[in-house]
């Protein structure tokens with residue numbers, strides 16, 4: 001399978017190159033040249049092990065049969081201390097709320113956020129690709145909270161990788177920070193910058209833009225533009241849809257920030273999963289909901305800090321991939337619209353593309369007050385503690401579910417204990433950390449504090465990265 005850029009100004013590449021690079025050199029995002037079908041029966045997706053479904057996804061995206069994929073999928077989803085295959089509902093449990101309503105819990109990984117599901121696959125996948133090429137890599141990650149912890153858990157103690165996490169001082173919760181700073185691994189370097197998230201991200205972009213530095217450090221990024229994340233995330237959509245499709249296609253509601261997870265649902269559908277529509281649930285950062293409603297994709301004057309911080313994203317990168325699809329894969333058109341976006345902060349979505357988007361997706365935005373009310377209701381009437389991101393999606397019904405036919409699966413993206421203050425304020429209950437990380441606050445923290453100065457970050461990477469040459 002070859003991968004092409006959504007802007008059409010870069011050569012096509014292999015799966016391995018797309019995954020190791022992250023972003024395409026023309027500023028576009030890689031997508032597979034055609035949509036592969038999952039070469040596995042509906043029955044074995046519904047009733048097989050999680051790793052087996054993940055293996056079929058790797059085959060589909062890397063080109064089947066890729067003989068190394070069972071090994072990679074097994075390493076990702078077996079767990080070292082638990083060498084038996086795990087059933088899907090152990091990796092991503094499904095809870096029922098009412099006859100047609102389900103919650104797919106994606107937060108049972110090591111850092112208690114849905115990003116673990118994909119990162120757990122990226123760890124062994126990167127290690128495998130790098131050992132095949134006998135290369136080392138410096139992985140950079142700027143985080144507003146959850147990506148950093150998931151990357152640390154997935155990449156710690158990996159011989160061919162050094163991981164540098166840029167985190168904004170004072171802007172992440174204590175639980176989130178400790179998932180980044182307490183690994184004890186020599187290849188993990190947490191850097192607390194005296195800056196906000198946007199400034200951390202700006203430094204990361206400048207490091208990549210410095211071609212000489214990026215090449216010598218062999219930089220790579222594991223943010224959600226990386227195709228491996230989308231490939232790994234479409235697995236739980238396939239499984240849940242096959243388990244629940246007895247009475248027709250299954251709808252999903254996805255708490256959305258960078259549009260990676262929602263896109264993964266669409267990709268699963270293109271691969272043959274019985275999926276109806278995908279509900280996009282957003283907070284006050286509602287560019288996608290506005291776009292579906294008005295037909296204009298337009299940046300708001302400023303971003304809003306909300307109770308669901310992992311979704312506080314102004315411009316969702318993965319929207320570019322769905323727009324590419326909606327425009328019938330016309331890369332020139334995508335490039336023109338994004339040029340316009342860079343200049344004026346918005347563009348009109350052509351009518352046919354808008355019809356395509358409305359056909360596959362519905363969208364709704366929830367305010368913080370509504371989110372809090374949903375958390376309270378869900379606890380008082382169902383005994384279910386939801387994290388604020390999950391609550392935004394559970395509240396989708398108030399506005400958006402009228403556009404969906406049952407059954408509906410709502411994705412739960414973080415463990416409530418990752419946001420204990422918000423959950424307690426809404427429900428009166430302070431959620432406890434699961435037993436396996438109950439000692440999080442006793443672990444020793446290790447991180448470097450730096451001013452928001454790119455030269456100091458560069459010096460640290462030069463000094464510590466084993467990939468440097």
Ligand SMILES: *Cc1c(COP(=O)(O)O)cnc(C)c1O
Pocket residue numbers: 113114115146147224255256257258259260261262310311389390413414
């Ligand atoms: C990252 C994240 C999201 C948003 O996912 P996208 O793929 O960026 O849309 C939602 N909830 C939580 C808890 C997250 O960490």
